């Protein structure tokens with residue numbers, strides 16, 4: 001059965017896109033069939049997977065607004081087992097255009113129904129906001145993965161995030177659960193990073209993955225080459241961490257089934 005997961009945190013710069021790209025590519029490498037949906041108008045997942053947005057005909061915008069089929073919009077990436085529903089800047093306008101449409105919160109869910117059964121996992125890369133696109137992502141998902149940066153104020157906004165999740169659970173009758181919490185940009189040289197991990201574990205308990213993603217410059221460099229970390233530098237600390245995360249993720253999801 002396909003599991004749809006939103007990579008979700010309304011804060012920007014916490015590692016959503018980096019996690020989406022690198023977790024997906026490791027899972028694809030392990031033989032899982034993956035669809036990545038770039039739901040951020042910035043399109044960093046699209047370019048990070050080596051896709052030139054300029055030459056794209058259709059994007060998620062056309063799926064949400066013009067009801068173009070997922071089958072017609074999704075493209076193959078250069079990575080085996082990994083397909084992408086790309087994003088273009090015009091997606092920013094979709095948020096306003098959708099406001100007046102019927103079923104405005106479940107347009108993404110309907111769109112994905114068209115190609116869902118071909119994949120083991122669908123990962124939705126959310127924009128850094130709690131707007132209508134994020135609501136659509138949550139409404140289309142079985143669970144959320146929440147990257148949290150090891151920084152001051154790490155838990156700031158978390159209650160707002162959980163409120164939004166509860167709104168979707170009740171309002172849209174979707175039994176959304178937390179798939180896991182991922183600590184990102186960990187710096188082992190500072191006490192702060194350790195304190196933040198403690199604090200987040202205190203709040204979320206067992207939902208926090210044991211694998212922590214370190215701050216690693218190779219992870220930041222890879223997208224500018226249109227490559228995931230496994231292709232760019234598979235011996236880096238960042239690569240080791242995302243590979244370990246993919247294994248832990250699979251172990252946990254399989255236990256839940």
Ligand code: ADP
Pocket residue numbers: 011012013014015016017018019044128184185186213214215216217219220221223238
């Ligand atoms: P978000 O999608 O939540 O806005 P990104 O994944 O785009 O966050 O990450 C924000 C910035 O931090 C990007 O420039 C990215 O390359 C960088 N980055 C993300 N994770 C790491 C990491 N573990 N180590 C170093 N840089 C990182």
Ligand code: MG
Pocket residue numbers: 016017018040044126
């Ligand atoms: Mg992003």
